[in-house]
Amino acid sequence: MPFLHFRPSSTTKFYAYKCHYFDVVLERPSCTLSLTLVVSHLYSATSIQGSDVDRSDAFSRHSRATDAADSDISDAKPVRIIHVVGARPNFMKAAPVLRALRRFPEVRQALVHTGQHYDANMSGVFFAELGMPEPELNLQVGSGSHAQQTAAIMTRFEPIVLETRPDMVLVYGDVNSTVAAALVCAKLLIPLAHVEAGLRSFDRTMPEEINRVVTDQLADLLLTPSIDGNENLQREGVPECRIHFVGNVMIDTLVQLLPKAQSQLPDELPPQYALITMHRPSNVDDSTFLRELLQTLDEISREIPVIFPMHPRTRQRLAELGLSFSCAARMRLTEPLPYLQFLALQTRATMVITDSGGIQEETTYLGVPCLTVRENTERPVTVTIGTNVLVGRNMVRLGDEVKRILKGGRSPSGVPPLWDGHAAERVAAAVVNWQPSR
Numbered sequence: 001m002p003f004l005h006f007r008p009s010s011t012t013k014f015y016a017y018k019c020h021y022f023d024v025v026l027e028r029p030s031c032t033l034s035l036t037l038v039v040s041h042l043y044s045a046t047s048i049q050g051s052d053v054d055r056s057d058a059f060s061r062h063s064r065a066t067d068a069a070d071s072d073i074s075d076a077k078p079v080r081i082i083h084v085v086g087a088r089p090n091f092m093k094a095a096p097v098l099r100a101l102r103r104f105p106e107v108r109q110a111l112v113h114t115g116q117h118y119d120a121n122m123s124g125v126f127f128a129e130l131g132m133p134e135p136e137l138n139l140q141v142g143s144g145s146h147a148q149q150t151a152a153i154m155t156r157f158e159p160i161v162l163e164t165r166p167d168m169v170l171v172y173g174d175v176n177s178t179v180a181a182a183l184v185c186a187k188l189l190i191p192l193a194h195v196e197a198g199l200r201s202f203d204r205t206m207p208e209e210i211n212r213v214v215t216d217q218l219a220d221l222l223l224t225p226s227i228d229g230n231e232n233l234q235r236e237g238v239p240e241c242r243i244h245f246v247g248n249v250m251i252d253t254l255v256q257l258l259p260k261a262q263s264q265l266p267d268e269l270p271p272q273y274a275l276i277t278m279h280r281p282s283n284v285d286d287s288t289f290l291r292e293l294l295q296t297l298d299e300i301s302r303e304i305p306v307i308f309p310m311h312p313r314t315r316q317r318l319a320e321l322g323l324s325f326s327c328a329a330r331m332r333l334t335e336p337l338p339y340l341q342f343l344a345l346q347t348r349a350t351m352v353i354t355d356s357g358g359i360q361e362e363t364t365y366l367g368v369p370c371l372t373v374r375e376n377t378e379r380p381v382t383v384t385i386g387t388n389v390l391v392g393r394n395m396v397r398l399g400d401e402v403k404r405i406l407k408g409g410r411s412p413s414g415v416p417p418l419w420d421g422h423a424a425e426r427v428a429a430a431v432v433n434w435q436p437s438r
């Protein structure tokens with residue numbers, strides 16, 4: 001079994017850790033990166049005295065050793081891939097890709113968690129449910145301003161890339177972890193693949209839109225979930241040969257786990273309910289709008305019971321403003337839910353009211369009416385093909401749409417092309433067949 005070696009530069013000690021996927025040698029970058037890097041499956045922390053070892057030599061030595069060990073499996077040159085995840089919506093996208101790439105014997109994979117999301121119910125719980133290996137490394141960046149968070153990820157990820165020189169780094173979605181890792185790779189000339197490329201809200205007040213635009217400009221391989229993604233990238237001048245329409249990897253996870261999710265439905269679920277999520281800065285950081293939104297949700301709860309798993313950002317804002325919900329039985333507030341429970345609740349919901357990107361997609365696949373509290377969406381197929389309706393920040397419109405759904409008014413729905421449960425297989429094929437010269 002290959003090893004991951006972790007080398008503090010300030011001393012000559014070496015730490016050997018068991019690594020699931022491929023061999024890397026990591027130097028402790030500086031005292032700013034604490035030695036709390038979490039390496040799962042700790043094999044040993046044997047202190048080895050010795051002089052500095054040339055990093056590339058050490059790496060190739062490990063590669064050669066692995067080649068020999070694996071020669072019965074494959075003669076192909078190992079392809080070493082790092083996946084970077086950091087925030088809740090990344091996990092369900094990376095899980096099927098990790099699984100699909102495991103089918104290629106030449107591929108060695110490592111998972112780096114930036115630690116952008118760190119609460120157990122925003123991160124840890126997903127790994128077990130999604131059947132994902134524990135990350136090899138957790139950079140533990142935590143919260144901060146956008147600049148602080150992005151910079152911390154870059155500072156802590158750069159030495160890993162420098163030491164390991166992976167053949168490709170895969171980033172997911174549009175969170176700060178995505179763009180931070182992309183910037184590191186671009187500057188170190190490490191090939192970068194972006195899963196969920198090409199989505200555009202055309203609203204640069206959204207931090208995620210900045211992350212999308214920058215990441216797509218830097219990526220060598222752009223894997224799009226829907227055809228509008230291809231069109232956006234072409235318009236921005238991305239060479240055609242870099243763009244691959246693969247479909248929606250998040251739907252792969254949904255398709256795989258839907259049967260299991262059905263068994264996770266809570267007892268005593270009302271026959272009808274509205275499921276709410278709300279966390280966008282544009283909604284919850286604006287105190288005037290947040291008050292209006294809460295009042296509208298309170299009114300909606302008089303017509304239909306509401307279940308509201310609350311994002312930590314939203315909970316913090318409510319606390320800062322001294323606002324609270326009436327915790328009547330008709331308004332059920334919970335902590336953020338694990339994936340399976342939340343998916344189960346979506347399948348039975350009469351409607352979902354959200355500002356999340358991923359939930360617009362999941363409800364589209366499930367055919368559940370979705371009311372999106374945003375002026376725009378980077379996922380227009382959920383409106384043109386799916387059940388999604390953009391109500392903007394117009395709370396009268398939100399109330400009207402709720403009434404329309406309660407009267408049985410359902411829009412026609414469909415599933416966009418290649419949202420078929422096999423997108424990750426297409427991602428894996430594109431990654432393995434990628435040629436640097438193209």
Ligand code: UD1
Pocket residue numbers: 087088089116117118119120122123143144174175176177207208279281311312313356357
């Ligand atoms: C991030 C993503 C967003 C994604 C969302 C899903 C960016 C720019 N935004 O937004 O695209 O839809 O995740 O959740 O990357 N916090 C906790 N515990 C945690 C994580 C966060 O308490 O485990 C708190 C932090 O203190 C922070 C706030 O929540 O103040 C926001 O976290 P942050 O990662 O900055 O962005 P999100 O709003 O979660």
